[in-house]
Amino acid sequence: MSRTTIIRFLSIVTFLVLVSFAGNATKEKKFDVTETIMHHIGDAHEWHLWGEGHSGTSIYLPVIIYDKELKIFSSSHFYHGRIMPVVDSLKPTEYLLGEGDAKGYALFHEKIYKVKDGALQFHGLHPHNAMPMDISITKNVLSLFIGAFILLLVMLSTSLYYKKNGAVAPKGIAKFIEPLIVYVRDEIVKPNIHGAKHTRYIGFITTVFFFILVNNLLGMIPVFPGGANLTGNISVTLFLAVCTLLVTVFSGNKNYWKHIFATPGVPWALLPIMIPIELVGIFTKPFALMIRLFANMTAGHIIVLSLISIIFINKSEAWGLLSVPMALFISVLEILVAFLQAYLFASLSALFIGAAVEEDHH
């Protein structure tokens, strides 16, 4: 893609964002930046396309809950359900009471609660009703599937190329993907995990890298197939970090555990202090990974949305002249960050695993 094509594409994308927000602003309700942004970076049971409220256009995603039995129904039963007010002196809000198949459940801040006596019982701003186990296909889950589908499509066609043509110089999509795969192996896995052992971890590290990269980039597309803040969701980063933690702990060799329980060069009297620190250290490393990816991606989305929101805060399209180029600039920066964060997650995972399988050479 040439540079002009990219610029044209990005400007169309920004324009679309502008249009989708413009729909929001027509309403007289006071524009709440925090809520709009939180709504956009959060998860939802619908994929909102354009418009507002009942007149808007959304993709209603299936709700799957386990409450003694498995129940599957469309989320439109919530979004087209009854709007119930929540009385609060500081910040009055509302929740949605399910109808039809969703009867007996209510949706408050995209969380499903069991209704008691026809309503939710609030304690301040928090309902203390029971929650069924919610494994719905939410916006983020659908985005996850789309990302996985794209990843599989791209990667399997790459792999198919080699199956068809054998070990020859790559062409087409393989020409684009192969250097990335080789880069991950040669620049991320090999320098961090020494020796022949690195082959065992190529699969994990490469999958993590591409999974994060594809979902990061997908999140930067403001219209339908993208835009979900998937890699900026703590659940996703938590899962990835737990994977790294498990791989690190289970591939840790004698040397690794020795460094934790009997750090060489530390007097034994200090061990009661050192051991807890080292044990905490096992968890803080993946924890930092989780927070880093989550906060970086969420922050990126927040900045872009905040810049676009300037227009609606000031209620003047003229601000678009300032905010749109700035949002464009940040979006381009975010594409860099998308690559950087994928690189960092994979690289640091490789570093931790590498430290765990390092042989003793004192």
Add this chain to the structure above:
Amino acid sequence: MNLVTPSYGLLFWTGITFCLLLLVLAKFVWKPVLNAVNARSQKIDEALLEAEKARQEMKSLHAENERILKEARAERDAILKEAKEAGAKMIEEARDKSKVEGAKLIEAAKAAIGSERNAAIADMKAQIASFSVDIAEAIVKESLASDEKQKALASKMVEDIKLN
């Protein structure tokens, strides 16, 4: 707070999707692709090695050719030299031989000439002697035709003898 609270649903689906992706990608993509890349790099290495080998071979072949050429040249030179020497020797020999022959021939000719001459001289001498006898006979016959002449001769001879 909502933002940093993991939701079980997404965790669940992420887990399933990621694990499936890991299995499928590791088995059907990373492995074959990296194998293909390795195979290719090995192929390239081998090809390079072979090319290097071929170049070395070419080089050695070239050297061999050069050597053979050199040898041939040297041989040719040697043969030429030998031939030249042989020719020179032959010429020399022939010259020597012809000289000797010539000398012999000359010698023989000389001898023949000498003997011929001797024979001729001897013959001439005999002829001259017979001529002289004839002449002398004629002269004697003439001079001794009268007594005075006989007496004059006898006196002259006596005179000659006296002078000697």
Add this chain to the structure above:
Amino acid sequence: MAVFGSVAAIGAGLAVLGAGMGIGRIGGSAVEGIARNPEASGKIQTAMIIAAALIEGVALFGVVVGMLGANG
């Protein structure tokens, strides 16, 4: 909420301050290192990015705690 928000913003600001100083130092040292030894620029870059990421992680930790304060 309003008060919490302001305090959280100050906290986030402080976290950014510290991280900015740290990353600035890393960047400066890396550039110096590359200027002195241009052949090692690749290695220096990798080390720089990883170190910056670790600092950033701590800073983001502060930001997240700030967010918790803002939302809680």
